[in-house]
Amino acid sequence: MAVPARSDTSAARQRARYLEMVEDHRVHSSLYTDPTVFDDEQRAIFDGWVYVAHESEVAEPGDYCLKTIGTQPVVISRDAEGHVHVLMNRCSHLGNLLCHDQKGNSGTFRCPYHGWTFRNTGDLVGVPYKAGYGPDFDRGDFALGRPGRVDSYRGFVFASMSPDVPDLREHLGNAAEAIDRLCELSPEGEIELNRGWLRHRTFSNWKIAFENEVDGYHGNFVHRSLKMVGSWSLLDQADVTNEKSASQVRYLGNGHTDIDWRPQFRKVGHPYLWLGAPEESRLADYAEALAARHGPEGARERLIDGPPHTLIFPNLFIAELFILVIQPIGVGESVQMQTPIQWKGAPTLNKRVMRQTGASIGPAGMVIADDSAMYERNQLGMAAREPQWLQRTRGLHREQTLPDGTEVSNITDDTPHRGFWRHYRSLLTGTNPDGPLKDGDGR
Amino acid sequence: MKLVNEFAAVEVELDNRANGVRLKIVDLTRNSHAVYLDPVHLEALVWADPAELDRLTDPDHILRRLDADGPTDRAEGAR
Numbered sequence: 001m002a003v004p005a006r007s008d009t010s011a012a013r014q015r016a017r018y019l020e021m022v023e024d025h026r027v028h029s030s031l032y033t034d035p036t037v038f039d040d041e042q043r044a045i046f047d048g049w050v051y052v053a054h055e056s057e058v059a060e061p062g063d064y065c066l067k068t069i070g071t072q073p074v075v076i077s078r079d080a081e082g083h084v085h086v087l088m089n090r091c092s093h094l095g096n097l098l099c100h101d102q103k104g105n106s107g108t109f110r111c112p113y114h115g116w117t118f119r120n121t122g123d124l125v126g127v128p129y130k131a132g133y134g135p136d137f138d139r140g141d142f143a144l145g146r147p148g149r150v151d152s153y154r155g156f157v158f159a160s161m162s163p164d165v166p167d168l169r170e171h172l173g174n175a176a177e178a179i180d181r182l183c184e185l186s187p188e189g190e191i192e193l194n195r196g197w198l199r200h201r202t203f204s205n206w207k208i209a210f211e212n213e214v215d216g217y218h219g220n221f222v223h224r225s226l227k228m229v230g231s232w233s234l235l236d237q238a239d240v241t242n243e244k245s246a247s248q249v250r251y252l253g254n255g256h257t258d259i260d261w262r263p264q265f266r267k268v269g270h271p272y273l274w275l276g277a278p279e280e281s282r283l284a285d286y287a288e289a290l291a292a293r294h295g296p297e298g299a300r301e302r303l304i305d306g307p308p309h310t311l312i313f314p315n316l317f318i319a320e321l322f323i324l325v326i327q328p329i330g331v332g333e334s335v336q337m338q339t340p341i342q343w344k345g346a347p348t349l350n351k352r353v354m355r356q357t358g359a360s361i362g363p364a365g366m367v368i369a370d371d372s373a374m375y376e377r378n379q380l381g382m383a384a385r386e387p388q389w390l391q392r393t394r395g396l397h398r399e400q401t402l403p404d405g406t407e408v409s410n411i412t413d414d415t416p417h418r419g420f421w422r423h424y425r426s427l428l429t430g431t432n433p434d435g436p437l438k439d440g441d442g443r
Numbered sequence: 444m445k446l447v448n449e450f451a452a453v454e455v456e457l458d459n460r461a462n463g464v465r466l467k468i469v470d471l472t473r474n475s476h477a478v479y480l481d482p483v484h485l486e487a488l489v490w491a492d493p494a495e496l497d498r499l500t501d502p503d504h505i506l507r508r509l510d511a512d513g514p515t516d517r518a519e520g521a522r
Contacts, residue, residue: 080493099449100449101448101449104448104449105448106448106449106450106451107496108450108500109450110450110451110500110502112449115502115506116502117500117501117502119493119497125497125500125501125502126497126500126501126502126503126504127502127503128502128503128506129503129506130503
């Protein structure tokens with residue numbers, strides 16, 4: 001028998017509440033501090049498409065690794081035939097956590113509590129003292145749980161707890177181009193995530209991290225210390241976050257946001273501004289391999305443009321040289337999972353990426369640590385209940401909508417945040433998909 | 444050589460005490476219970492289908508064997 005669903009009255013109350021808290025140009029701070037909001041988000045947002053893992057993390061048959069869908073633990077496994085599975089990390093007997101190690105290799109998962117044993121496809125192999133369950137016990141009734149939908153795009157595996165969602169490709173929409181651009185910097189068209197993960201816990205709401213990663217306004221303040229201790233080509237040579245730079249913030253639709261450095265990189269016209277601006281000769285073998293795939297002109301354009309700075313709603317940040325996954329823990333607690341990107345067939349590039357990311361996301365890194373200090377200050381500041389609203393009005397007078405629906409504006413503007421919040425509101429209210437408020441929206 | 448993951452722990456070694464070489468596998472979680480596999484047994488494992496391996500990893504099967512044999516080295520006991 002199904003568990004009773006939330007009543008219509010309660011759904012209507014929720015809808016009215018989020019219409020009130022999320023306005024087009026400002027949002028209420030209780031969205032970051034109220035535990036009931038966090039609970040609503042788990043259903044309305046994290047039960048839809050979320051990024052879970054990259055296929056390269058389970059490269060060999062029998063490989064598995066642990067991930068989350070929102071706050072729910074899952075196991076990603078590769079079976080003997082090479083198929084990748086996303087399984088709920090919960091024994092079908094009494095709900096014990098089935099797998100504990102962050103990664104491993106095993107064709108079989110055995111629960112440590114009572115020994116129920118599963119194949120890495122999720123099928124129940126057997127239970128100890130089976131006769132005690134009587135003659136009608138059917139192993140087929142007790143497979144591990146699975147999300148409603150699982151799909152992948154160029155190795156990036158996504159899952160949706162709800163089966164009732166559009167196809168992944170439709171969900172990704174204009175953001176799929178960012179994944180393409182990322183992969184096409186590999187001479188083999190593929191990336192790998194195989195250098196381990198840094199787990200960075202912050203006492204802040206997950207949305208603060210999401211919004212910050214596409215905030216071009218803070219770079220000149222929070223990351224000023226980088227300029228003080230040394231050179232950072234993004235700021236020094238490319239000056240990407242200067243108010244007068246040609247860089248743009250973008251809202252791509254479906255909650256996806258982006259900072260597009262390309263206009264500024266092209267203006268400066270130097271390859272590798274995204275990589276510390278090394279001498280081109282140091283990466284000659286990589287450039288040659290890339291030219292074999294894209295031709296000399298195509299390769300040079302890609303080396304100027306670099307990898308994307310794109311947030312795929314609600315939890316995947318493709319951050320040029322690294323991947324950052326935002327994991328919500330509670331209303332005031334998140335974990336940022338970070339790993340350097342490795343481009344297949346590009347050993348010289350990859351070596352440099354390891355060094356560069358050690359200075360940005362590593363334990364002694366100076367980028368995410370500085371950002372995270374701001375997240376926590378943000379959360380602490382919002383404990384003060386007045387003034388109640390966060391302002392998202394920057395750039396309203398100068399943003400534009402392109403023919404494909406992408407909204408673009410100056411690097412320091414709030415255009416992506418306004419798009420993020422409209423999408424958020426549409427998911428939490430189940431109305432008015434991705435558009436501004438109109439008459440009749442219950443206000 | 445020990446092979447350990449979060450679900451099982453075994454020690455594997457080549458055994459040359461018999462007239463031909465065998466692989467000795469000790470279950471480290473069940474006090475020295477061991478099996479000796481000759482090349483023909485090992486070849487069979489190469490070709491075992493998933494259902495056959497499932498039967499072997501079924502905990503009910505393991506417990507029944509454990510209850511029948513006790514935690515001993517079966518080949519040692521046969522000597």
